[in-house]
Amino acid sequence: MRYEAVIGLEIHSELKTNTKIFCGCKTTFGAEQNTHVCPVCLGLPGVLPTVNKKVVEFAIKAGLATNCKINEYSKFDRKNYYYPDLPKNWQTSQYDLPIAEHGYVEILVDSEKKKIGLTRIHMEEDAGKLVHSGTNIKDSASSNVDYNRTGVPLIEIVSEPDMRSAAEARAYMEKIKAILEYIDVSNCRMEEGNLRADINVSLRPVGESKLGTRTEMKNINSFKALEDAINYEIERQTEVLEDGGEIIQETRTWDPAKGITLSMRSKEDAHDYRYMPEPDLPPIVTTKEEIENYRKNLPELPDARRARLEKEYGLSEYDASIITSSREMAEYFDGVIATGADAKQAANWIMGDLSKNLNADGVTVKDSPVDAKRLGEMILLIQKGTISGKIAKQVFSEMWKNPDSPEKIVKDKGLVQITDTKAIEGIVDEVIAKNQKAVDDYKNGNKKAIGALVGQVMKASKGKANPQAVNELLAKKLG
Amino acid sequence: MELYFETAASLHSMLKNKKITAKELTEAVISRIDATENEIGAYLTVTKENALENAKKTDEKIAKGEEIGFLEGLPGGIKDNICTKGVKTTCASKILENFVPPYNATVVEKLLGVNYSLMGKLNMDEFAMGGSTENSAYKLTKNPWDKERVPGGSSGGAAASVAAGSAVWSLGSDTGGSIRQPASFCGVVGLKPTYGRVSRYGLVAYASSLDQIGPVTRDVTDAANIMNIIAGNDAMDSTSSKKAVPDYTKSLVKDVKGLKIGCPKEYFADGMDKEVENAVRAAIASYKDMGAEIVDISLPHTKYAISSYYLIAPAEAATNLQRYDGVSYGARVDGEDIVSLMTNTRTAKFGAEVKRRIMIGNYALSAGYYDAYYLKALKVRTLIQQDFTEAFKSVDVIMTPTAPTAAFKIGEMEDPLKLYLQDIYTVPINLAGVPGISVPCGFTQNNLPIGLQIIGRPLDEETIIRAAYAYEQENNWKDKRVGGEN
Numbered sequence: 001m002r003y004e005a006v007i008g009l010e011i012h013s014e015l016k017t018n019t020k021i022f023c024g025c026k027t028t029f030g031a032e033q034n035t036h037v038c039p040v041c042l043g044l045p046g047v048l049p050t051v052n053k054k055v056v057e058f059a060i061k062a063g064l065a066t067n068c069k070i071n072e073y074s075k076f077d078r079k080n081y082y083y084p085d086l087p088k089n090w091q092t093s094q095y096d097l098p099i100a101e102h103g104y105v106e107i108l109v110d111s112e113k114k115k116i117g118l119t120r121i122h123m124e125e126d127a128g129k130l131v132h133s134g135t136n137i138k139d140s141a142s143s144n145v146d147y148n149r150t151g152v153p154l155i156e157i158v159s160e161p162d163m164r165s166a167a168e169a170r171a172y173m174e175k176i177k178a179i180l181e182y183i184d185v186s187n188c189r190m191e192e193g194n195l196r197a198d199i200n201v202s203l204r205p206v207g208e209s210k211l212g213t214r215t216e217m218k219n220i221n222s223f224k225a226l227e228d229a230i231n232y233e234i235e236r237q238t239e240v241l242e243d244g245g246e247i248i249q250e251t252r253t254w255d256p257a258k259g260i261t262l263s264m265r266s267k268e269d270a271h272d273y274r275y276m277p278e279p280d281l282p283p284i285v286t287t288k289e290e291i292e293n294y295r296k297n298l299p300e301l302p303d304a305r306r307a308r309l310e311k312e313y314g315l316s317e318y319d320a321s322i323i324t325s326s327r328e329m330a331e332y333f334d335g336v337i338a339t340g341a342d343a344k345q346a347a348n349w350i351m352g353d354l355s356k357n358l359n360a361d362g363v364t365v366k367d368s369p370v371d372a373k374r375l376g377e378m379i380l381l382i383q384k385g386t387i388s389g390k391i392a393k394q395v396f397s398e399m400w401k402n403p404d405s406p407e408k409i410v411k412d413k414g415l416v417q418i419t420d421t422k423a424i425e426g427i428v429d430e431v432i433a434k435n436q437k438a439v440d441d442y443k444n445g446n447k448k449a450i451g452a453l454v455g456q457v458m459k460a461s462k463g464k465a466n467p468q469a470v471n472e473l474l475a476k477k478l479g
Numbered sequence: 480m481e482l483y484f485e486t487a488a489s490l491h492s493m494l495k496n497k498k499i500t501a502k503e504l505t506e507a508v509i510s511r512i513d514a515t516e517n518e519i520g521a522y523l524t525v526t527k528e529n530a531l532e533n534a535k536k537t538d539e540k541i542a543k544g545e546e547i548g549f550l551e552g553l554p555g556g557i558k559d560n561i562c563t564k565g566v567k568t569t570c571a572s573k574i575l576e577n578f579v580p581p582y583n584a585t586v587v588e589k590l591l592g593v594n595y596s597l598m599g600k601l602n603m604d605e606f607a608m609g610g611s612t613e614n615s616a617y618k619l620t621k622n623p624w625d626k627e628r629v630p631g632g633s634s635g636g637a638a639a640s641v642a643a644g645s646a647v648w649s650l651g652s653d654t655g656g657s658i659r660q661p662a663s664f665c666g667v668v669g670l671k672p673t674y675g676r677v678s679r680y681g682l683v684a685y686a687s688s689l690d691q692i693g694p695v696t697r698d699v700t701d702a703a704n705i706m707n708i709i710a711g712n713d714a715m716d717s718t719s720s721k722k723a724v725p726d727y728t729k730s731l732v733k734d735v736k737g738l739k740i741g742c743p744k745e746y747f748a749d750g751m752d753k754e755v756e757n758a759v760r761a762a763i764a765s766y767k768d769m770g771a772e773i774v775d776i777s778l779p780h781t782k783y784a785i786s787s788y789y790l791i792a793p794a795e796a797a798t799n800l801q802r803y804d805g806v807s808y809g810a811r812v813d814g815e816d817i818v819s820l821m822t823n824t825r826t827a828k829f830g831a832e833v834k835r836r837i838m839i840g841n842y843a844l845s846a847g848y849y850d851a852y853y854l855k856a857l858k859v860r861t862l863i864q865q866d867f868t869e870a871f872k873s874v875d876v877i878m879t880p881t882a883p884t885a886a887f888k889i890g891e892m893e894d895p896l897k898l899y900l901q902d903i904y905t906v907p908i909n910l911a912g913v914p915g916i917s918v919p920c921g922f923t924q925n926n927l928p929i930g931l932q933i934i935g936r937p938l939d940e941e942t943i944i945r946a947a948y949a950y951e952q953e954n955n956w957k958d959k960r961v962g963g964e965n
Contacts, residue, residue: 009480026668039580039581039582042807043802044562044563044580044581045562045568045570045575045578045580045683045684045802045808046560046561046568046580046584046680046681046682046683046684047582047680047681047715048679048680048716048717048718050714050715050716074546078798080797080798080801080844082818082821084806084817085808087802088801088802088808089802089804090800090801137817138816143805143817203944272845272846274797274798274841274844274845274846275844275849276794276795276844276853277800279686279687279718279795280687280716280717280718281687281717281718282717283719284846382898387855395565417920440722
């Protein structure tokens with residue numbers, strides 16, 4: 001039997017507010033343990049929460065940017081469970097009246113567009129961090145709690161089970177990340193846990209509409225882990241089903257080192273969260289006018305930007321979608337073309353040499369040693385014919401290590417393209433003399449043979465000769 | 480009259496007129512504590528040094544001819560569930576035995592702003608759960624009028640201290656009657672403000688949607704003066720009202736002419752003690768003599784109030800008390816792992832009544848039961864609120880007994896259900912969120928105080944203060960003191 005995977009994601013994203021969701025403590029990452037705390041986020045007896053209005057604003061923006069309906073009347077609830085990183089032993093979250101519902105985003109996988117539904121977006125507080133003396137809470141003689149993260153605002157974005165492959169799940173998460181970056185509500189630093197996903201995976205026979213039993217994997221915080229975990233889980237479940245077994249509804253944990261998922265707890269151990277309306281916080285009421293105002297002030301979103309790049313610069317859909325997949329990348333592109341550089345060239349360089357170098361060095365485009373301006377200037381040198389595309393690759397490598405302007409690098413390294421026919425003529429004559437066979441082929445009607453001759457001239461000139469000038473000169477000399 | 484029995488207002492004027500010094504007064508209260516505390520047991524923590532220090536400063540100010548505020552130099556007590564920075568706040572629970580708050584409740588900040596004098600922290604039912612102060616994990620508090628009887632609860636220490644002369648005034652908290660019922664049992668005045676009138680920030684939560692802090696005093700004048708200090712909006716409490724606070728002392732006028740008083744028939748039903756009924760009816764008749772109009776009204780959903788309250792309050796309590804898990808606050812009974820540590824700590828450190836309410840609350844919130852219990856209780860609450868809204872269209876205040884009986888004997892209410900029924904006249908007021916005050920309105924043949932409850936419109940503390948004041952001026956119950964002193 002052939003199976004189809006059904007995948008849904010719950011994405012948690014930390015919002016980039018200056019202060020926590022229910023108190024005035026700072027949200028800065030990486031501070032000394034238990035320095036960003038107060039009676040309120042520590043949940044001391046007698047304290048009461050007050051809502052950070054910025055959090056509501058950011059959540060509404062996230063809802064609008066993902067085509068959600070914003071609930072004018074929304075409320076907080078207590079999600080009750082005992083865990084030592086949760087000082088009140090409940091998480092203030094939202095249950096039946098989340099801030100946003102019924103949205104969607106569009107993804108592009110293998111040139112096919114697909115809508116992924118969003119069930120809801122709700123606001124909640126993050127928990128603290130346990131620091132174990134051993135490797136986990138079970139094998140540790142003692143554990144300490146760092147409450148700095150307690151009360152950092154989160155939104156949880158819950159998707160419909162609309163994804164069918166790891167690639168689609170990845171594209172979806174990338175799209176969510178891009179949107180949150182574009183509207184500037186989250187830093188989306190996955191390595192810091194700003195953005196993490198719980199993944200639900202189930203299988204069903206192709207053609208079946210009923211959902212199969214699902215398993216859940218929590219706190220996945222890289223795109224690679226997301227794809228690997230889903231692919232592993234699809235394979236594992238397929239094997240179980242093909243062996244006539246049954247999938248057990250459970251939470252599994254992804255072990256990136258071993259590349260496998262392991263059973264963590266079964267449904268029987270699942271919590272009854274005993275949700276209760278938060279009595280200490282009045283409902284959040286947002287007027288239609290306020291919502292419209294937020295909508296009007298949303299910046300350009302990834303899809304709109306992609307369409308604009310296609311239209312204005314004639315980029316392909318694929319190129320435009322890669323360029324707009326992150327706000328930083330799109331802004332980098334804007335920076336390059338602001339110098340007057342050709343858009344298609346800019347796209348090619350960004351997706352080619354720039355991306356390759358960034359990946360190799362593990363840096364983000366924001367911290368690229370070659371900034372947008374310098375790349376633009378380099379492309380202009382190509383456009384002016386000062387350097388050839390081939391030489392440009394050399395120039396780019398040099399720029400990666402050397403902060404000088406491309407012009408200076410070209411000059412210092414003597415990489416200026418030779419367009420002067422007289423300067424090339426000697427080499428051309430020499431090449432004609434040494435390659436009688438190619439010359440004969442050309443003269444006998446094989447016009448393609450000129451390519452080999454051009455290549456020889458380029459080689460002999462160490463790439464500096466202008467290929468067009470070489471072509472013309474050769475054609476002339478060979479009659 | 481002994482100094483320690485004087486009202487705050489009269490002591491304040493004696494201080495201002497230099498008839499006494501704050502030192503004399505504070506020492507008198509301290510000697511009274513020394514003399515009575517063994518028997519009464521109103522305090523969990525006595526802060527003598529603090530009170531004496533305050534007296535010294537107050538006397539210096541007076542000597543310099545500076546103005547002093549209403550509470551300066553007048554030793555008062557605070558219920559032990561209101562956070563006082565640097566002073567233990569135990570909620571009368573073993574689980575908070577060593578909890579010293581690093582912050583002050585907003586009411587305490589406000590009191591500090593007017594240089595109040597803290598005499599100590601007062602006994603209560605554990606986490607304010609109970610109506611007799613018998614649920615304190617530390618000690619019994621006895622009714623100063625009859626030491627075989629309870630002072631009521633949960634603010635038993637707050638009422639007993641004011642009645643016994645071991646505090647000039649006190650602050651209590653009221654979730655289902657916890658200020659008014661002990662005030663009634665101890666023959667003092669207890670005011671539960673409108674939900675949201677006084678900030679709850681720093682009041683250790685029992686049932687968040689019902690809890691309110693209020694004054695316990697020897698007369699209505701003192702209550703009005705303390706309300707002026709503690710009432711008002713607080714940025715730290717999102718449920719606090721933004722409405723401006725009036726000067727409550729302006730309501731201290733003896734004028735109830737034309738006041739429409741509602742008498743709900745459901746509050747004068749079977750099971751009510753005859754002596755209580757007679758006293759309350761006589762009080763209401765006295766209003767008629769003063770020119771008020773008495774109107775028979777109905778609050779038809781009263782009979783569901785107790786069941787609704789005993790689902791909503793425990794449900795909120797169950798979550799509010801989850802933070803006491805052995806991880807923080809010192810009290811810990813170790814276990815093999817984190818789950819057993821939490822279970823062992825909570826099993827050993829919570830008292831029986833607290834555990835009972837936690838279990839009821841968690842049951843009511845459980846998957847599959849939520850709609851049948853908690854949600855239904857919330858709907859009943861709405862109906863009870865509507866009863867009051869409807870009634871206040873035709874009357875200005877509602878008058879009822881505060882409690883169905885006078886103080887009962889220690890150990891008498893072993894059946895928790897019997898004790899829950901004691902709250903029958905006070906609980907609906909919390910569910911509706913309206914203000915209520917209990918004023919002494921007579922004594923039983925056994926010389927036990929009886930209380931009259933006056934209920935007002937939301938945020939209309941002024942009218943109930945005016946009504947209570949007028950009654951107090953007309954009748955001299957407030958002048959009677961423990962031990963027959965008058």
